[in-house]
Amino acid sequence: MERADLISGVVLAVFGLMMLAFVIPMQIEQAPEGYVSPRLVPNLAMIVVVGLSALLIVKTLRQTQKPTSLPEIVFSRSEMMALLKISTVFAVALVLFWLGTPLGAGVVLVAGTLIFLGERRPLILTLMPAGLLLAIWVLFYKVLGTAIV
Numbered sequence: 001m002e003r004a005d006l007i008s009g010v011v012l013a014v015f016g017l018m019m020l021a022f023v024i025p026m027q028i029e030q031a032p033e034g035y036v037s038p039r040l041v042p043n044l045a046m047i048v049v050v051g052l053s054a055l056l057i058v059k060t061l062r063q064t065q066k067p068t069s070l071p072e073i074v075f076s077r078s079e080m081m082a083l084l085k086i087s088t089v090f091a092v093a094l095v096l097f098w099l100g101t102p103l104g105a106g107v108v109l110v111a112g113t114l115i116f117l118g119e120r121r122p123l124i125l126t127l128m129p130a131g132l133l134l135a136i137w138v139l140f141y142k143v144l145g146t147a148i149v
Contacts, residue, residue, distance in 0.1 A: 002060050002063055003074050004074045004075075005056055005059070005060040006057060006060045006061070007074060008053075008056065009053045009054070009056035009057035009060060010053075010057060012049060012050075012052075012053040012056075013049075013050055013053035013054060013057065015049070016046045016047075016049040016050035016053060017050060019042070019046045019049075020043065020046045020047070020050070024039055024042050024043060024046065025039070028042060082116070085116040086113065086116060089108065089109060089112035089113050089116060090109070092108050092112065093105040093106075093108045093109040093112070096108055103133065106129065106132070106133050106136075107129045107133070110128055110129040110132055110133075111125055111128075111129045114128060
């Protein structure tokens, strides 16, 4: 567990620093003089993420190292396979979205994730994506009166 904490802390710290250094300045415009910068909340959030990651790294490094006879496996094979499956679902959904079918992307995202998580009941596989997409449609088009795209 200590090795997983160390890896998680380093990955999150690098992610936060990359967001602070590159993504937030490039993607969020400056506000005019006298206004609160729209970069404020994302910067604060990433500073908190980096700070908590640093605490996790320090906590992990301060713990006493216990001698183990076997090397600790950070991620099991089944966890890596689950990550690969979910990443595939997200990749397919992104491609469908970029091709101009947000509805298809939403269905693939919800139904594909359910299938990969082991759901086999057809009623759930049809009603959950339909219900979620219908709820999103009602929220944006009927309640808010705006378009999604």
